Structure formats: C-alpha cells, structure tokens
Amino acid sequence: MSEQHVYDKYFRADKLKTMWCPGCGNGIVLQSLVRALEETGTPLEKTVVISGIGCSSRAVNYLNTCALHTNHGRAIAFATGVKMANPDLKVVVITGDGDCTSIGGNHFIHACRRNIDITVVCINNNNYGMTGGQYSPTTPTGAMTKTTVYGNIDTPFDICDLAGAAGATYVARSLTYNPVHLKNTLKKALDHKGLSVVDAMSDCPSLFGRLNRLGDAPTMMKRWAEIAVPLAKAKTMTEEELAGKVVYGEFTDRKDRPEYTENYAALRLKAQGGK
Amino acid sequence: MAEYKIMTGNEALTHGAIAAGMRFFAGYPITPATEIAELSSELLPKVDGTYMQMEDELAAAAAILGASAAGKKAMTATSGPGFTLMHENVGYGMATEIPCVVVDVMRQGPCQGVATLPAQGDFMAVKWAAHGDHPVIAIAPSSVAETYTEIIRAFNLSEKYRTPVFFVSDATLAHMSEKIRIPDASELEIVERPQPTCDPDEYLPFNMEDNGIVPMANFGSGYRWFASGLIHDDTGFPVKTGNTVAIEGASRHLLGKIEDNIEDIQKWEEYKCDDAEILILSVGLVSRSVKTAIDAAREEGIKVGLFRPITLWPFPGKRFAELTAKAKTVMTCEMNLGQLSEIAAQYTDRDQKIVAITQSDGTVIQAKKILNAIKEAK
Numbered sequence A: 001m002s003e004q005h006v007y008d009k010y011f012r013a014d015k016l017k018t019m020w021c022p023g024c025g026n027g028i029v030l031q032s033l034v035r036a037l038e039e040t041g042t043p044l045e046k047t048v049v050i051s052g053i054g055c056s057s058r059a060v061n062y063l064n065t066c067a068l069h070t071n072h073g074r075a076i077a078f079a080t081g082v083k084m085a086n087p088d089l090k091v092v093v094i095t096g097d098g099d100c101t102s103i104g105g106n107h108f109i110h111a112c113r114r115n116i117d118i119t120v121v122c123i124n125n126n127n128y129g130m131t132g133g134q135y136s137p138t139t140p141t142g143a144m145t146k147t148t149v150y151g152n153i154d155t156p157f158d159i160c161d162l163a164g165a166a167g168a169t170y171v172a173r174s175l176t177y178n179p180v181h182l183k184n185t186l187k188k189a190l191d192h193k194g195l196s197v198v199d200a201m202s203d204c205p206s207l208f209g210r211l212n213r214l215g216d217a218p219t220m221m222k223r224w225a226e227i228a229v230p231l232a233k234a235k236t237m238t239e240e241e242l243a244g245k246v247v248y249g250e251f252t253d254r255k256d257r258p259e260y261t262e263n264y265a266a267l268r269l270k271a272q273g274g275k
Numbered sequence B: 001m002a003e004y005k006i007m008t009g010n011e012a013l014t015h016g017a018i019a020a021g022m023r024f025f026a027g028y029p030i031t032p033a034t035e036i037a038e039l040s041s042e043l044l045p046k047v048d049g050t051y052m053q054m055e056d057e058l059a060a061a062a063a064i065l066g067a068s069a070a071g072k073k074a075m076t077a078t079s080g081p082g083f084t085l086m087h088e089n090v091g092y093g094m095a096t097e098i099p100c101v102v103v104d105v106m107r108q109g110p111c112q113g114v115a116t117l118p119a120q121g122d123f124m125a126v127k128w129a130a131h132g133d134h135p136v137i138a139i140a141p142s143s144v145a146e147t148y149t150e151i152i153r154a155f156n157l158s159e160k161y162r163t164p165v166f167f168v169s170d171a172t173l174a175h176m177s178e179k180i181r182i183p184d185a186s187e188l189e190i191v192e193r194p195q196p197t198c199d200p201d202e203y204l205p206f207n208m209e210d211n212g213i214v215p216m217a218n219f220g221s222g223y224r225w226f227a228s229g230l231i232h233d234d235t236g237f238p239v240k241t242g243n244t245v246a247i248e249g250a251s252r253h254l255l256g257k258i259e260d261n262i263e264d265i266q267k268w269e270e271y272k273c274d275d276a277e278i279l280i281l282s283v284g285l286v287s288r289s290v291k292t293a294i295d296a297a298r299e300e301g302i303k304v305g306l307f308r309p310i311t312l313w314p315f316p317g318k319r320f321a322e323l324t325a326k327a328k329t330v331m332t333c334e335m336n337l338g339q340l341s342e343i344a345a346q347y348t349d350r351d352q353k354i355v356a357i358t359q360s361d362g363t364v365i366q367a368k369k370i371l372n373a374i375k376e377a378k
C-alpha cells in the first residue's frame, strides 16, 4: 500500500480525479482549504461543507466530510439551517461568483447581516464556467464573455465591499496565484467566530481566459504578478495607478458584533425565564 | 392529561407541530400563514428549539432542510405566493430524501390573489410542486381539531418515508376558532428519526434498489454522508450520464417508496356512503358544508354521501373508485375552478354524470348552494 499522506483523509479518493479543466483554479482553492482545515485542527466529523451550483461548487464532492451539494445560489441558506440546528458544527460554504452574488446574493448579504458563524469561500473567476462562459456580477466592465460579445457594459460587484457593508465580520481577498496567502487567509476565516468571507480570485482558462485572449493557464497565472496588489501597498497608490488592479488582503476583521447562534442561545435563555 | 382548549387553526397547527417534535421553524411573513411563524417564534425557544425568519421563502425552504440534515424536525408555513418560491428547494428535499413539513395555508387566486380570503386553488400546485417526477404526500384537515392531530401525522410520515410532506389548510380554517381536545402526550404516536447503527465506514445514505429507506444520520454524528440534487446512487453521488438504468432506477425509487407504503399513507373519511347514489368528493373545511347539505338532502330522501380524502395526495383512488362504481352521480365540491373534478373524472365511467360545484369568490361554499346542486343532480 502506498504511504498515507496527511491530507488523504480529507479526500474521497474514489471521486478523484476532479472534473475540472486543466489549469482551473478551483483545485488550488480546494487544496488550500484542506491545508487550512488541517492547520486549524477542525475535526472532519464536525465539519459540514455546503455548495450550490457551478464548477466551484463541485469541490464538495471531493471532500470527505458531511456535505450538501444544493441548488443554485442556495448554499448559504441551507448552511444557515445546519448551523442554527447544531452550532457545534463547523460550516463551510464553497461557492462561486455567480452562485454567491447573483442568484444567491440575497442569502449572502443576509448571512453577513446576521453574522452567523459560517465561512464562505467564494471562488471568483469572473464568469459562469459550468454553463460555458457567460458574464457574472464580477465580470470586469469591458470584458468579453459568451453573453457580452460586444464587451461587458455592467459594473462589477466588489465582493469584499459588499460583504463588509452587509456586516460580515471577517472579509478578505486572496488568490490562487499565492496559495500560501490563500491558505493563511482561509485559516483565519475558519478560526473567526462570525460570518467570514474569502473572495478567492481564481482563473478559468477554458472560458474567461480564452474569450479574453489571456493566454494559457500558466500565462494567466503569471498575469496576477502584474495585477495583484497587496492592500498595504494599494493604500499608497493613486486611483489611476490602481485601475485594472486587484487588491488583496484583509478588509474587515471585527470583533464588535455578536455572533448569531450565540445571540440565539441568549434569546432562548430569556424565553425560558433566565437572564 | 388531555385538555380542552379553544384555538384557531394556525394555533392548533403550531402546537401540534411542537407536540410532534418540531424544533426548527424557518419562514417568511405571509398572510394567512403568519400566525404560525409568530407563535413558533414565541414557543420554540422555550423548548430549546429555533425560529428563523429568513430573507425569503427560497431561504426558508432551504434552511429547514439544512436543519433537518443536522437532526431537527423542521417545518415552514406559507401561502400561495411563497409556496411557489419554495418549490425549488422542496424539490431538493424530495430528491435528497430529507424530511420536513411544508404548510400551505391557501388563499384566493393565482399570483397575489386576495391575501385574506380562503380558497383551494393550490391542490394541483401541491401535487406538482417542483419540476420533474417526484413523490408527494399532502394532508388536508377539515377542522381545527384535525389540524392538530394531522400535523402530527404529517411529521410522522415525513420521518418514516424520508420526504417533505405538504399540509394544506386555508385562510378560513387557519383563522377560525374551535374547541379542541388536546390529547395527552402519552396518547400520541410520535415517530422519532432512527439513526444508523452500522459501521460509519459502511454507511450508505440511500437505497435505490428496493425503494429502501435508510436511516438519515444527523450531521455531526460521526456518519459522514453526501447529498446532491443531481440524480445519484446509494452513495449520494451523481450517477454517470450514460447510466440510463441507474437514472431510471433513482427516479422510480422516489415514487416507489411512496407506492410501497400507500396504505399507511392514505387516509380518508366516508360519510353516509353505504347506500349513496350520489357521491360527493370534497376536501378540507368546505367538506363540512357538504355534510350539512347531505343531512338536509337525506331528510328529503336523497341518498347522498361524502368521500373526503384526508391524505389528498397520493389520492385514495382505489376506494373512491369502489364507491363511484355504486353511485349514479358523482359530484365534486371545491373552492376553486375545478381541480378535484378532473381527478373524479379519472374514476368514473364514461356515461356517469359528474357535477362540479366550484367557487372562487373568496368565501367558503355554503350548504344551501350544495343542497340545491344535489337536488338538481338527482
């Protein structure tokens, strides 16, 4: 028998290899998440991963935890039920830019508002991969997709701004280009008590990359060296200098808001005549 | 000890659900179901349960399924417009065999209709809720007392057969007050969710083969399982698109597990049917007007009876067909524009007369109207 790897227990070996295209960023996010789970010591038995629909949402198929692969956009609403029913569980949502901020946008902002202890990992590749490359709420203005053949006229969401404004208490952006940063960010998100959001910038070379002539997967990956700017550095740059750049780092890390399941536990005590 | 109390339909429903073991309610305010949410928000925290007001009905249906997977008996309550929104996630519950109870307090009309007025326009929406072929169990009470006892049965069937169960009431039944007997806890039959006992490494969350119903392990209990809304096998994982046998098998399994247990699921009332030459099919509160009309008609020597499905779906067609075979005329009485009448037509002879009493004016059909129709049909 081959030697056991420390991460083997996290994967359903019979479900591998993944269904993702070569060069897709989803795998990097998945392995970073597994490393983060290992480093935070989250027990597999107590972990529930929940996803919606899309290439990124298939990540839950490969994880050896309890998992629900739910309907498009609804992962966070299912996760809210799981977490409220059993607050001892570590609940992680794996979603994509379309799943999370378009069809699931309402659930997303309300989970942020409640500050319920769920970690939302949004694999953001700026388009709908599974359906063949249509534009999503995070597609940059001007970008080409299968439904913006004249260039995208929409203004994209900044997922971190959205989450922070809606009340999420840990909000960070990381990128598949920097897996160590990504792993460390996911670790902080998992350890955070409250709603944590990681906007994981990723590449879809098969569609977004091809349609925007960004080159093959390695070329797309190298592109991040030019466009990704750490938050500290971004603060020293002008708006013009920041045009077309993607700022990553921690945008929100608050401890001043109560967590929802704890709040509900207090409500229960009150209802039962306690203080 | 059993108690006698005066309460509304919505109150009886909530108390009954809690007696059945409901410990999680997620909802969104909507007339005429709102009182169920209000009372749940007050009572559930007292019994270590949880009330969640979600951002919309999509989320409410999703949250109860999540809570159920995590081990809680869960329910939501809504009315037509919200019910339509719930179809998507209720379909997920059917496909992944996660128990829950979905209450539809019917109100008049399509779309927003008339929010405060009763109707029975959702019979078919309940039957066909969610796309694709899927199982359906729906229960329709006719009184406040029956609302209490039947919501308990709804939870029991849901747990037994691992499926969402619909419970259909209407705006009048929801808001009217009646004196009801609340049975003592010891009198109630409550189905608790079984937990697997096998080796966790050998646990399979589904059994397509024999329309099997596998105990659903609570998340966090040590049994790790996966569920997907995609057509899946016993492991819960999607079947390969080329595996047509498995695809057909999984689809038939969902219906088959209901068919296999149809006698346990179906329930109906027969009122003066023994010698009935006219048989009336009616469901829910309006069936009480039918009974009044039947009593009056019988005083005039007209042999008329009522067949009232309490389990609306799957429709108790076998027994209904036996009774229609003996009747000269079949009538239907419903607060919509003719949904049960289509069902009745499936169980009658080509030359048998069918008289449909329909009404969709936001009021309960009065006995006098029914009596007149009976006399005309004679």
Ligand code: SF4
Pocket: A019, A020, A021, A023, A024, A025, A026, A055, A056, A125, A129, A130, A203, A204, A205, A206, A207
């Ligand atoms: S289509 Fe895009 S997102 Fe989907 S697997 Fe392929 S590369 Fe990844």
